[in-house]
Amino acid sequence: MMMDWEETGNKLKGEYVSGCVEEISVDWRGRPCKPNKHGGMTSAAFVLGLQAFEMMAIAAVGNNLITYVFNEMHFPLSKAANIVTNFIGTVFLLSLLGGFLSDSYLGSFCTMLIFGFLELTGFILLSVQAHLPQLKPPHCNMGIDGESCLEAKGYKAWIFFMALYLVALGSGCLKPNIISHGADQFKKDDTEQSKKLSTFFNCAYFAFCTGELFALTVLVWVQTHSGMDIGFGVSAAAMALGLISLLSGTLLYRNTPTRGSIFTPIAQVFVAAITKRKQICPSSSEMLHGNQNIEAGRPFAASPKLSSLLHTEKFRFLDKACIKIQDGSRMSESPWRLCSVTQVEQVKILISVIPIFACTIIFNTILAQLQTFSVQQGSAMNKHLTKNFQIPPASLQSIPYIMLIFFVPLYETAFVPIARKFTGRDSGISPLQRVGIGLFIATFSMVSAALVENKRRNSASNSNDEPLSIFWIAPQFLIFGLSEMFTAVGLIEFFYKQSLEGMQSFLTAMTYCSYSFGFYLSSLLVSLVNKITSSNSSSSSGSGTGGWLSENDLNKDRLDLFYWLLAGLSLINFFNYLFWSNWYSYNPSLSTSPTHDDQQDQPFK
Incomplete structure (x- = not known):
């Protein structure tokens, strides 16, 4: 008999809820x-x-x-x-x-x-x-x-x-x-x-x-x-x-x-926890509904067909959603009033990764500058490679991807084996450490951009000087390419390791949302900087009324100061990331092997 999509989906849902997923x-x-x-x-x-x-x-x-x-x-x-x-x-x-x-x-x-x-x-x-x-x-x-x-x-x-x-x-x-x-x-x-x-x-x-x-x-x-x-x-x-x-x-x-949808079980956890907010969490997690943490001394997640999560102590107020009230009514066992430990732990994971996700927004704001103002930088420079051939400014954005094609295999074949000898981890360094290294390196991309823009602007103001070569802005792309190799790949790896069956698509989409918020923040930052700097300059004695980025001419704008601002924000964001990455703790049931030790990993301690 032909199995249609709805029938197959219902079968899969039943197995998923029971805590055992058979791949269909x-x-x-x-x-x-x-x-x-x-x-x-x-x-x-x-x-x-x-x-x-x-x-x-x-x-x-x-x-x-x-x-x-x-x-x-x-x-x-x-x-x-x-x-x-x-x-x-x-x-x-x-x-x-x-x-x-x-x-x-x-x-x-x-x-x-x-x-x-x-x-x-x-x-x-x-x-x-x-x-x-x-x-x-x-x-x-x-x-x-x-x-x-x-x-x-x-x-x-x-x-x-x-x-x-x-x-x-x-x-x-x-x-x-x-x-x-x-x-x-x-x-x-x-x-x-x-x-x-x-x-x-x-x-x-x-x-x-x-x-x-x-x-x-x-x-x-x-x-x-x-x-x-x-x-x-x-x-x-x-x-x-x-x-x-x-x-x-x-x-x-x-x-x-x-x-x-993943949103329904998430909503059920919050509704159930709020409904039973006056209840007291039991002293033992074994008393929580649906707590099946251990089987023969091992996490359920050690088996690829099992999807139970170990109970963790963070966000204990959500555990109230797992408290079973003995009132004899069916209402008390409604999914909107009683949730399993696995369901609650999924929500805890989503809440826990939000600060890590937020710390990558500034990183993607820097990426936005490389795709907008840095292209305009190149347009105002000498683009000739030879007498008859000019380099399109947008093509300079290919530099990070050229680096990634060569550096990723090099990272896997050279860096990881060396790091493994010191850390004892299969991956060399943890995903959180990888993201942190990338966020730190990204700061220097904007430092390089600011220095080059200042040099380009000074050169353009002197009519006797030839326009600066477009290759001067290559270092900011090179540095960011190295940064992206650590941050972007590390973030995807981190989300993948912290997701269960049925959550991968949602958490993958969250990595893309980091790009989204980064570009939106860039737009907000440009408008805000223009507003603040234009009011400051109008009250000063001799520099006009425009903001740093209010003109259509980069020779009149102060793009270099905007880049310095981003470099400062990036450095502050790195220290903010250090705090949240050390606060974060892995759910131990998401380990792929008994020797996996990421859950004890503290990135920069």
């Missing part, structure tokens, strides 16, 4: 998968194709978008920077929506298919607007006659923002599902497939970097020399190839049925 996967028709036909690296390769092509398409638009917004849509520089950061921030914020829809209603494959076509529609609309003069403001020279340039308004602005946010909606909802759907192609309880799963994650990261590199070199060059309409068209073609790659593997995919 179905094919595209809802029938149980065949081990020799479905899944494996062959089917995962089609997902990797989507990863590479989609990243190629979105990176080509996002990383050079400020040039299009400023030069062709004629928005002021500070507003153009905010448009770009808001767009990128929205992409990552919408990852929560994609993860929710995938887990609750659509499944990862259908979610990717639907929102992939929405993203493709956005790219096509951007290309059409960039090609047709009647859909853009009249052409003018911003450098010579900037006052006469008309900002895009009315239906022209509406078309632009509709296209831009169709791309954001599509890409945002795709991101948390590409990796999860690829990982679903491997059985978690099979030793051989578990090894291949690790290989898949490495391949997925390589596909990500490859897409970024191609976008920041070839596609940005096309945009610069052939026009933004052709560039947007190539992004649309890349997205179409990604969808073709995804569809090509339809018959081979192992699909995981939906399990219901």
